[in-house]
Amino acid sequence: MKINHSWQLIGVALITLIITIVTLEKNGYLRHSSEADSIYLSEFNLIKQLPGESETKLSHIPADYTAQCVQGVLLLRHKKQKDNVGVLVDKKQRAVRC
Numbered sequence: 636m637k638i639n640h641s642w643q644l645i646g647v648a649l650i651t652l653i654i655t656i657v658t659l660e661k662n663g664y665l666r667h668s669s670e671a672d673s674i675y676l677s678e679f680n681l682i683k684q685l686p687g688e689s690e691t692k693l694s695h696i697p698a699d700y701t702a703q704c705v706q707g708v709l710l711l712r713h714k715k716q717k718d719n720v721g722v723l724v725d726k727k728q729r730a731v732r733c
Contacts, residue, residue: 679723704733 659665682691700711702723709731713719723731 702733707732709733 656665682693684691699714701714703710703712709723711721711723725731
């Protein structure tokens with residue numbers, strides 16, 4: 636009887652878990668990320684001008700991003716995809732101020 640009782644508890648736990656997930660999904664409490672949320676857009680580097688160094692190598696082709704200062708935070712907007720707007724952050728997810 637003891638073995639049967641443990642299998643019943645495991646079954647009830649699994650059914651409860653499945654019902655909970657289905658209920659949360661139905662009511663919209665589970666958020667599924669879209670592919671656009673998971674795309675790493677680009678990597679940015681800081682080019683530091685050293686004292687005594689006269690030349691910095693930059694590409695003559697402009698980037699696909701424009702920067703805008705909104706409420707003291709630097710926003711980047713993609714030129715071609717107008718709905719791609721993001722806050723520029725560092726590696727610790729701190730916003731870059733302007």
